[in-house]
Amino acid sequence: MTVYVDLLFGLNTAINYLLLRGAAAVGGAPGRRGRLLGAAAVGGLYAVATVLPLGPLLGALPGQLAAAALMAVLAFGWRRSTLRQGLYFLALSFALSGVVLLAVQWLEPSLRFLGGRTYYALTTPALLLLAGLSYGLAALVLGGAGRHTGGDLVTLPLALGEARVTVRALRDTGNTLRDPVSGEAVVVTGPEVLAQLLPGAAVTAAELRDPAALLARLAPQFPRAKLRLIPFRAVGVESGLLLALRCRSGRREILVAVNPDPVGGSGPYEALLGGASV
Known part of the structure; x- marks a missing residue:
């Protein structure tokens, strides 16, 4: 199976950017565009690294958590609220996975195997559309959920x-x-x-x-x-x-x-x- 690194990087960067924007919308963080895009690009590079020879090691749970933590710090800065924003980012990532799984059950696409893992052959536009829908739903339904901390x-x-x-x-x-x-x-x-x-x-x-x-x-x-x-x-x-x-x-x-x-x-x-x- 041929992997196009530029497509893998671009797709993951775009999805990460939407998820980070969604986390910013939920938590009320500034989420400046340049920082979010830079953090998303780091996530795109991580996705590329997981298909290289050391991919299985980097793709393990500790590597995934380290990559998510680095992206959160790059996107939202080094402060107390970053942990909360990082958790929102992970929650939206899980939500996107659920949305993709629903789409898979509905569309029943073919399977692909890469590095010992199973991938569903959803198209790039379909994945971006699902990520955009997840971001929109998060901003609409959960927007400001992290702000209800009481008056002080x-x-x-x-x-x-x-x-x-x-x-x-x-x-x-x-x-x-x-x-x-x-x-x-x-x-x-x-x-x-x-x-x-x-x-x-x-x-x-x-x-x-x-x-x-x-x-x-x-x-x-x-x-x-x-x-x-x-x-x-x-x-x-x-x-x-x-x-x-x-x-x-x-x-x-x-x-x-x-x-x-x-x-x-x-x-x-x-x-x-x-x-x-x-």
Whole structure:
């Protein structure tokens, strides 16, 4: 049986990417595209290695777990939440295996043997379609399942260039705001925090209520902030936009959206998190 290494690598990379995106959607992790793609490519290389002479050794359970752990760290970074994200990745991998098994029972494809293992001859488009369906179902049905950890206060350091600010953030599972492009969870804060992150911007509450015009004014002045608009819905607001900027929090980058009014009012916090760890 002829094995095309480029096809094996490409197929496994694509499936791994969808599974990692699904794990990010379930756990509320940022899941930046470049990191996910790099981790998926490592998984693709591992798949190629398993058909080489040392394949049986690498394909054993310890090798599989080591590869999954490496992919999780590359995709989500070295922090406490990575273990949870890795478990989501494994769970989605098992779910995909179940979906493929159902497809096998239904389609009854022919069998192939490689390296002492049995393979079902599903086509590449069929496998990608099944992986895409698994990712979509995970995002739809399980999206945010890892965020329901209860409300509590945490200290959240934010940095943008030389600007530094530390805020108290309420971990609120009711905050489901996300970037519609990446699926990344978004922190919500108020104008007083924006003033410290963008000193000299002199942003007023009225400008924050017209975020599109404010984006046009600030983007040339603060390119490092990577300003963008985040759509949202709230009680009494069918659809709206919030100005958001990208900050560093510890070793990772996060999206911070700015509400026109102070988030905590006179309460003990200045920002809202979802349930996702930061």
